[in-house]
Amino acid sequence: MALPFPKKPYRTHGGVAVPHHKNTAALPTREMPPPKRVVIPMQQHIGAACEPLVKRGDHVLLGQCIGDSDAPLATPIHASVSGDVAEVGQVFISGSEPAVAVVIESDGKMERDPGNVPPAPVHDRFQLAAAARAAGLVGLGGAGFPVHAKLSVAPDKTVDTLIVNAAECEPYVTSDHREALENGKNVLDGIYKVKEILGVHRVIIAVEDNKPDAIRELSRIADNPALDPNDEVRVLTLKSRYPQGAEKVLIQACTGRKVPVGGLPVDVNCLVMNIASISFLASYLRTGFPLTLKRVTVDGPAVAHPQNVIVPIGTPIRDVMEFCGGYKAPAKKLLMGGPMMGIALYTDELPILKQNNAVLAFDDRAAAEPAPTDCIRCGSCVAACPMNLMPLKLEKAALRRDAAALKALDVLTCMECGSCAYACPAGRQLVQAIRLGKALVHNAGR
Amino acid sequence: MEKKIVSSSPHFHSGRTTQRIMLDVIIGLSPAMIAAVVLFGIRAAVLILTCVAACVASEALSRRVMKRSQTVGDLSCVVTGILLALNLPVSIHPLIAVFGSVAAIVVVKQMFGGIGQNFVNPALTARIILMNSFPSRMTHWTAPGTAFGADAVTTATPLGLLQEGTGELPGYWDLFLGRTGGCLGETCALAILIGGAYLLLRRVISPVIPVTYLCTAAALSALLGRDPLFEVLSGGLLLGAFFMATDYTTSPVYWKARVVFAAGCGVLTVLIRAFGSLPEGVSYSIVLMNILTPLIERAVKPRTFGKPKAGRKAGDPHAA
Numbered sequence: 001m002a003l004p005f006p007k008k009p010y011r012t013h014g015g016v017a018v019p020h021h022k023n024t025a026a027l028p029t030r031e032m033p034p035p036k037r038v039v040i041p042m043q044q045h046i047g048a049a050c051e052p053l054v055k056r057g058d059h060v061l062l063g064q065c066i067g068d069s070d071a072p073l074a075t076p077i078h079a080s081v082s083g084d085v086a087e088v089g090q091v092f093i094s095g096s097e098p099a100v101a102v103v104i105e106s107d108g109k110m111e112r113d114p115g116n117v118p119p120a121p122v123h124d125r126f127q128l129a130a131a132a133r134a135a136g137l138v139g140l141g142g143a144g145f146p147v148h149a150k151l152s153v154a155p156d157k158t159v160d161t162l163i164v165n166a167a168e169c170e171p172y173v174t175s176d177h178r179e180a181l182e183n184g185k186n187v188l189d190g191i192y193k194v195k196e197i198l199g200v201h202r203v204i205i206a207v208e209d210n211k212p213d214a215i216r217e218l219s220r221i222a223d224n225p226a227l228d229p230n231d232e233v234r235v236l237t238l239k240s241r242y243p244q245g246a247e248k249v250l251i252q253a254c255t256g257r258k259v260p261v262g263g264l265p266v267d268v269n270c271l272v273m274n275i276a277s278i279s280f281l282a283s284y285l286r287t288g289f290p291l292t293l294k295r296v297t298v299d300g301p302a303v304a305h306p307q308n309v310i311v312p313i314g315t316p317i318r319d320v321m322e323f324c325g326g327y328k329a330p331a332k333k334l335l336m337g338g339p340m341m342g343i344a345l346y347t348d349e350l351p352i353l354k355q356n357n358a359v360l361a362f363d364d365r366a367a368a369e370p371a372p373t374d375c376i377r378c379g380s381c382v383a384a385c386p387m388n389l390m391p392l393k394l395e396k397a398a399l400r401r402d403a404a405a406l407k408a409l410d411v412l413t414c415m416e417c418g419s420c421a422y423a424c425p426a427g428r429q430l431v432q433a434i435r436l437g438k439a440l441v442h443n444a445g446r
Numbered sequence: 447m448e449k450k451i452v453s454s455s456p457h458f459h460s461g462r463t464t465q466r467i468m469l470d471v472i473i474g475l476s477p478a479m480i481a482a483v484v485l486f487g488i489r490a491a492v493l494i495l496t497c498v499a500a501c502v503a504s505e506a507l508s509r510r511v512m513k514r515s516q517t518v519g520d521l522s523c524v525v526t527g528i529l530l531a532l533n534l535p536v537s538i539h540p541l542i543a544v545f546g547s548v549a550a551i552v553v554v555k556q557m558f559g560g561i562g563q564n565f566v567n568p569a570l571t572a573r574i575i576l577m578n579s580f581p582s583r584m585t586h587w588t589a590p591g592t593a594f595g596a597d598a599v600t601t602a603t604p605l606g607l608l609q610e611g612t613g614e615l616p617g618y619w620d621l622f623l624g625r626t627g628g629c630l631g632e633t634c635a636l637a638i639l640i641g642g643a644y645l646l647l648r649r650v651i652s653p654v655i656p657v658t659y660l661c662t663a664a665a666l667s668a669l670l671g672r673d674p675l676f677e678v679l680s681g682g683l684l685l686g687a688f689f690m691a692t693d694y695t696t697s698p699v700y701w702k703a704r705v706v707f708a709a710g711c712g713v714l715t716v717l718i719r720a721f722g723s724l725p726e727g728v729s730y731s732i733v734l735m736n737i738l739t740p741l742i743e744r745a746v747k748p749r750t751f752g753k754p755k756a757g758r759k760a761g762d763p764h765a766a
Contacts, residue, residue: 013751018458171458248751261752333451339458346452367451370459373520376562378467379699383652387751392699410750418456425462426562432454 003160003202005234010256012249014386015241016419018171018340020210024299025174029182029308032323034081034106038314039351040066041091043099045144047073052102058085061113063290065136066102075146076136079113080292080312081106093350101351104314118288125153128197135284136291136354141165141176141245141274142337144355147281150271151194159198159271163254164191164205166214166275167238167245170338173358175295178308179276180207180214184221187275190282191233198271203233204254205275210240242340243417247272249386261413276357296320296352300335300360304328311352317359318348332367335360340418370427381420381430387413391420391430398437403444406437414438464561468521470650474641475528475689481637482630485590486536490630494531496540500547501527508556522561526550529569529689532631533682533729534576537586545579546572566736567693570686570729577729587627601627604680605725621679632682642688651692654701655708659687662712670720682728683715690728696736703746710735710742 043049048071054060060079067077083106091101122128133148153159164187168176180187191203205222207215215237222233238244238253248259250272257268265272280291294313299306304325311320317334321327335342336356352359381391389410397405414434421430482490505523509516517523530546550572555564577584589601604626607613616626624634631638645651663683664674678684691697691711698704711731718727749755 016460258752260754261750263752330448331450333453333457335457340456342455342457344450344452344455344457346450362457367457369451369453369457370463373464374517374560374562376464376467376522376694377699378694379701380462382699382748383701388748389750390699390748410753413750413752416455418458422456422458422460423462425460425464425467427459427463429454431456435454 005202005204006236006254006256009206009236009238009253012241012244012252012386013388014384014419015243015249016384016422017240018169018242018422020240021171021299022174022177022210023172024297024306024308025177025211025213027307029178029295029310030323031310032312032315032320034108034110034312035315035319037086037103037105037316038080038312039091039101039103039316040077040080040314041093041099041101041351041353042067042077043097044077044353045075045138045146045355047071047075047146049099050074050077052088052100054085054088054102056085056087059083060085060104062110063116063292064113065290073146073149075133075138075148076290077102078136078290078292079104080314082109082111083107091350093353112289116288116290118286119284122193122197122285125151125197128194131285132281134290135281137277137280137284138291138354139274140276140280140294140355140357142170142341142355142357144353147273147277150273151198153198153266153271157266158269159200159266160202160269161255161271162191162195162198162200162203163250163270163272164203164275164278165245165247165250165272166205166207166211166218167250168211169208169240169242169245170340170342170358172299172360173297173338175297175308175357176275177211177214179279179295180211180218183279184217186279186282187218188221188227188233189286190278190280193282193285194271194273194278195232200271201230201232205233205235206238206244206250206254207235208238208240208244242419242422243386243415246386246415246417248415261410291354294352294354294356296356297358298324298360299358300331300362301366302327302329302331302361302363313354314351316349316351317345320352320359321348321361327361329363331361332364333362335362340422341416372428373426375426375428378425380423380425384419384423386417386419387415389414391434394437395428395430395433398433398440401440403440406441407444411437411441464520464522467650468525470645470648471525471689472521472528474645474648474650475525475532475631477637477640478532478631478634478685479528481624481634482532482536485624485633486588486630490536493534493536493538493540493543493630494528496543497531497534497547498524498527500544501530501551504548504551505556508552509560512556514560517560520561523551523555526555526568529631530572532685533569533573533629535584535587535628536630537588538580538583542576542580542583546576549575562695564695565739566733567690567696570690570733573729574733589627590625590633603628603725604676605719608676608680609725615676618675618679621676626680628680629682629685632685635679635684638684638688642684645688645692651688652701652704654704655692655697656687658705658708659691659712660684662709663716666713666716667720670716672716672720677716677719681719681726686711686715686728686732691732691735696739698739698743698746700743700746700748702748703742706742706746707735707739710738
């Protein structure tokens with residue numbers, strides 16, 4: 001029995017109306033020439049760090065595997081330029097432990113590794129997961145969860161709905177939008193591969209209604225009987241309300257199901273993949289060429305020529321900014337990711353990572369933050385929380401270091417989307433306090 | 447190297463401020479203030495200004511004495527001043543109004559830690575303090591449209607008339623336009639509704655509390671054989687429902703808890719009006735429910751996303 005497609009999205013709780021600033025949506029993506037050197041950290045996302053497989057002085061080819069690990073959540077890392085390894089050193093990425101990094105001086109030839117040939121045709125979920133791993137693929141929407149782990153659906157679980165996440169609810173970011181416009185056919189190829197191998201007959205491509213051209217383009221492909229004969233792929237237009245693209249909120253909007261506390265999408269028979277990830281999977285299966293390039297939105301009030309750029313992974317942000325005309329005002333704040341969940345960087349020497357979807361540079365004005373005043377108990381944070389938490393109580397409990405109260409208030413369910421702090425008229429640092437609260441609960445559990 | 451700002455996400459803010467919210471409340475109270483001056487004359491304006499000035503001065507002084515950051519700029523003390531004035535009879539002596547203002551700001555608000563910390567509404571509590579300290583002056587009502595002074599006409603409030611059972615009750619139009627005796631800001635339903643609509647439109651308040659409060663009060667009045675429309679339009683009910691029960695600090699933050707809170711206000715108001723020795727019960731009902739707010743918040747909590755309903759099997763993924 002085929003599952004019906006929702007005609008309109010299901011109701012979701014909370015969220016905030018953020019300004020869109022999708023300034024780069026109409027501009028075609030430009031490809032950046034290879035940089036002089038790339039810095040490729042051996043830890044780019046959740047999971048264990050990779051061991052570098054090259055040493056100083058080695059000559060590497062484009063697409064050559066330079067780091068790997070046996071840990072379950074690790075994915076191999078590939079050279080994004082051809083050239084010589086200048087150094088295997090350390091890099092400090094904001095918000096994480098120092099990581100080992102391989103620095104490659106480019107020889108400018110972009111000579112490809114001949115070992116990267118198309119993989120043997122995949123027939124089951126294990127082969128598909130293995131291919132995703134070999135490609136070095138992680139969720140390209142920003143979180144960077146390894147795709148092979150997602151695709152390794154436990155044998156006792158079934159997936160009846162594949163959701164392709166093209167909601168892109170973060171302000172400024174348009175890299176998924178451009179993927180939909182420039183690579184729509186590839187997206188459908190990827191969808192068909194995944195859905196056939198996982199036996200899914202309902203695929204929902206979820207897009208916020210502020211991207212009408214992307215909805216048109218994806219619908220044109222998904223509604224074409226020649227491409228989608230059994231009509232198993234459809235586009236669902238979501239309301240533009242942050243954070244519609246957050247996994248749990250997205251699943252609720254598309255299916256009405258709620259992922260249980262501490263659970264995974266597969267617990268409600270869903271698989272969510274970012275549009276760029278699924279598109280890349282299709283091209284990997286066709287070409288065998290691993291993940292070395294990333295489409296990144298470069299924007300913000302301090303950037304001279306905002307646009308989407310296809311960048312070799314490991315390119316220092318400074319080079320990307322220079323490619324975009326440099327800074328037109330001093331960059332007071334530099335963000336990796338969108339303004340709601342992105343990480344503030346301390347320097348533009350840091351490299352682009354696999355899962356980066358945007359680099360934003362804020363001028364003085366955009367970087368200014370409200371000075372916190374006393375909580376007035378207005379309840380805006382409670383109304384804004386998509387997880388139905390009480391951020392004001394979480395903040396209080398965190399500030400008095402009360403791990404038991406934090407646990408009772410389900411602090412670990414918070415996904416740090418920032419809706420509460422965005423809405424707070426007292427300008428309180430709610431997310432920061434909640435992060436502290438999570439650490440307190442983790443430490444208390446030890 | 448030029449230093450960058452490194453801070454926790456989010457890096458965007460809505461731009462809403464406490465000050466802007468309080469300014470919106472002041473704008474929302476303007477129709478009622480204008481109506482008060484039109485109905486009761488220039489003395490109403492003097493009383494409003496007196497209360498505001500006394501509240502601002504009390505706030506500034508107590509913050510300074512306590513060596514705490516100055517919070518006059520958030521305008522919440524101005525709101526308290528206006529609300530207190532709108533809850534006084536026009537004939538009250540300005541010194542009594544000053545006494546009430548000091549009590550509201552110093553005792554009820556600042557002694558508990560200032561904005562966001564008081565457990566009862568400062569303006570309403572001050573009104574109750576004045577009611578008990580100066581009972582006759584606080585219930586000396588002047589008929590609107592009569593000048594203050596020798597030729598002022600003494601009258602009774604609609605609810606007073608109803609309780610006494612003497613004299614003719616005012617009609618709905620008189621209640622709607624405010625041509626009755628009562629506190630400065632409570633008589634003109636039209637002005638309160640305009641201001642309330644503004645607050646709803648600006649999303650400063652949600653409709654949950656006023657709608658629940660008014661509906662509960664109307665329904666219970668009807669049940670007790672009282673005229674629901676008369677009850678809603680008379681006394682402080684409308685002013686209380688839109689401007690006092692919706693006070694952020696002293697009402698619950700979660701909407702379902704707000705329903706319980708507002709329903710409690712409605713029930714208490716009607717019970718006091720019908721069975722109490724006082725003709726009016728809005729102030730006491732709201733303050734009593736203020737006190738119950740922490741308990742309501744303990745009992746009625748939002749259910750975390752993905753948590754099974756109590757009684758349902760844990761881990762049921764389709765628990766909606």
